Amino acid sequence: MVVPYKEEQDTSKKEQVAKMFDNISHRYDFLNHFLSLGIDILWRKKAIGLLKKENPKKILDIATGTGDFAVEALALNPDKVIGVDISAGMLAHGREKIQRKGLQDKIELRLGDSEKLPFEDNSFDAVIVSFGVRNFENLEKGLSDMNRVLRPGGTCVVLEFSKPRGFVFKTLYNFYFKAILPVIGAVFSKDQSAYTYLPESVQAFPDGDDFLEIYRRVGFSQTRAIPLTFGISSIYIGKK
Ligand SMILES: C[S@@+](CC[C@H](N)C(=O)[O-])C[C@H]1O[C@@H](n2cnc3c(N)ncnc32)[C@H](O)[C@@H]1O
DSSP states (O other): OOOSOTTOTTSOHHHHHHHHHHHHTTTHHHHHHHHTTTHHHHHHHHHHHTTGGGOOSEEEEETOTTSHHHHHHGGGOOSEEEEEESOHHHHHHHHHHHHHTTOTTTEEEEEOOGGGOSSOTTOEEEEEEESOGGGOSSHHHHHHHHHHHEEEEEEEEEEEEOOOOSHHHHHHHHHIIIIIHHHHHHHHHOOTTHHHHHHHHHHHSOOHHHHHHHHHHTTOEEEEEEEEGGGTEEEEEEEO
16 A cells, blocks of 8 residues: 555555645645646546536535635535545645635535545445545545435546556656656655655556456446646536
8 A cells, every 4th residue: 555654664655644734834835736736636526527517516626735726616506515635734734825815605525534434324425536546545435425324316526647558648747747746845844754655555556457457346337538738637526
């Protein structure tokens, strides 16, 4: 299992991931947009746009972090978006942002684990997650609990890094992702491991068809993958 702090052998991936995001939370938004040249914003917009026709009124944003995907989901004009995350530090920065934007009536952020969601079965019209599932300790358990809280007929949208396929682009991208990004990330976030864990966790993540297979196994149907920007990221849609 790929973990952020390999030397800490007595702590679980979940504890390490929460600690890592607590550590980098003060720089998370800046580094996200800087390291992706702002493309992450377009990916979130595209993913949320796919839910437009469904008009979901109650949305759950899993691994909400500082709340960017939850904020983007307001474009769907829902009654409520609830965001959950295991990192108190990320949530604190998210709450500040939501207050600043005056969105506290629409978005509520809660400490919570995707593998054990504190919600009743069938309680959301849509469940969304951006750049979260790769960090789960148990991917299948997390996805299955997301399926449990989604109402029948509801849609799940997962946005996650994937591995680009074309040889030339893949070579350039891997150089940036594995050699340059970890150095910039370490300088700005002051966490030596977080931006080394990022490419390692993407490498180990079951993307494309492998992800769709797990998605179906936990109960989603009408599944499809939409690769974005040469396959650097992908959107995975599934229905309950
Ligand atoms: C890369 S950030 C993504 C944040 C946000 N969704 C975004 O698009 O910017 C990943 C987040 O997943 C959270 N996370 C990891 N495992 C989790 C779990 N089991 N349950 C809830 N959140 C989790 C981390 O704490 C972190 O805030």
